[in-house]
Amino acid sequence: MIRNGLFGIVALALLPGAALAQMHAQHASEAACEEPALRCATKVTPAFGPDGTLWLVWMAGGQVSVASSQDAGRNFSVPVQVTTKRLNLDWGPDARPKIVVDRKGGIALAFSIFRDEAFNGQVLYTRSADGGKSFAELKPITANNESQRFEALALDQDGTIFAAWLDKRNRVFAKEAGQKYEGAGLFFTSSNDGGTTYAEAKLAREGTCECCRLGLTFAAPGRPAVIFRNIFEGGVRDHAVMTFTDLSTPGDIHRVSNDDWQINACPHHGPSLSVAPNGTYHVVWYTNGKARKGLFYAHSRDEARTFSAPMALGRPDRGPARPFVLASPAGTLMVWKEFDGEKTSVQMTTSRDDGETWSPPRTIASTTDTSDHPLLVANGRQVYLSWMTKADGYRLTAIEDQP
Template identity: 50%
Template structure:
């Protein structure tokens, strides 16, 4: 089954740019997807959801990624999958071991999307036919799901353009998209879609963490006055009440386009918030990290993660017990490398950044996943295939 990943990777292409601006003309051929998104089940099974140009499959491993099962189709028929740089199929596992997979398609040549989900109740042997997350057909993209660790409920959030369509129909301007959300209603559908915030940047991935039972916190690239596209966090007061907008940093990146480069968030056991992001503002360029003691205070001064000339990109944060892990990708002139730092005092101090993986060809974004007190780098590369690298074994 390792051969399956290597061969599949060889057939796929991936961009390496740190950020890409929105292109309103669709290319003659959509690029192949090149992603592998992980999740651990409650029994320690590693699940991966994979995408090709028009199909979604799921595989599992019971030996920490050394071997994998045969792929199981999530999409029974070919679909026009969203191939954006920040788009990917995602997978979550509920406390009972049930699987939920989400993904988006393009509905037209104007990049209007539709978000879908599928469920498996038989340990990944089969999936329900994909169903839309919401009944609205305007556009949804960059959907992500997370499981509330307290209740096991599945929370979904995405970028939604229904309010923009309504505004334009009445002759009003509406920059960007809306931040939408819904909670799964049982395991057959999602409940009513609600809008948490209007006028967010429309082409960047979202990050989700939980601040408490029924209290998701979403980090996203917002559109501030003057078309400034900086990052913000909204933390829910309860399951149905989004809290106020909290700006992460004042980079003041004014751009009339979409960076296609979203942020990442983690919330530590002590309630501290941690965010990492990319910016190309005049005042600071590259990847940055900031922390806040809790959800009610401003974030501290941003800390640069790397030199801009190393093309740092795609940060990812994970809180695992008392350890806080942070990875990102760089280019050293000949190879793409994954850099890693860990903090054991809630982000106040960090180890020196070190390289834990590298490749000389195309690669997916570096991701982090944890099970049983152990954290791992999850990384798909064209040459090496899929790798699950234990972080505790790093020097």
């Protein structure tokens, strides 16, 4: 049950009047738009640098580009193309380029491409050491030639970058042994030089669902935590969390919820994970199981060993989808999309008591056209909604704390 909270939400427009119209002309998307410009982007991922600069990486026209803003998304620098030619970028619903910015201003990127018509992927990475002016040559994150997709990046306090992805290399050995191979493996690596090089990839877990985004963060310094859709006994694809003992040692997996979604297919609808400063794990996910259907939230106060009872999100008659959670110094926030038959809206709810109670959901943005997933990004205590829509282009909306 969602109860009244003390956290008020105000959605701020980027710019009023003529200035807003000008911004729409610069950043709005267009039908059949094949240029690498931001206005043509289908997937946009934000990150704040330590100096407050907003960085965006996006996919458009078969290329990946980066730009920065010094005024919270009102104006952007001239884009820098990370790719030198048009690529078959992974266009799956849960795929997007990833970005982290370290304390020295180094920018690490990763994204995946399709290598063939069977949707076998490859994760590529690069880094900028000059403040985004240029990027190093693209390299594969692992030398293995099997399929890798759904990469995730997280930045540790000391600047170490941790990367995880879904990898199908072990299906080759299973086939040679005449064994059945389901799903994919959760693989990982790390970089201690800002994303210039990565250690040899290692297996964390076999038998994960092969086509849903990962939720990745640090539970504590040196201890990555990842949420993923696991394949449990009987082909049930429910969510699990793994917290690493250190950067090279995977931990046990713990089931988030018994949704009993038995499916031999790809949901393409991954979860989200955020760990609060006090160590509480906040998770949100989608399921279509026998036990429950729709979007759900739960939290854990014992490093994901056990979770609270799932709390339903959104209106079932409006198809709630694409959830994202962020535990910030100002509170815990969740966003997701709903469709009422005419427009898609971003709904938000907030908690001031570490996930015990939540404010009534409210609409903070909407569009009558197609849109990217809603994301939350923080710059210190200030949290923003990051959302790309075809009709209105890129929007960075400040979420204000009101008494």
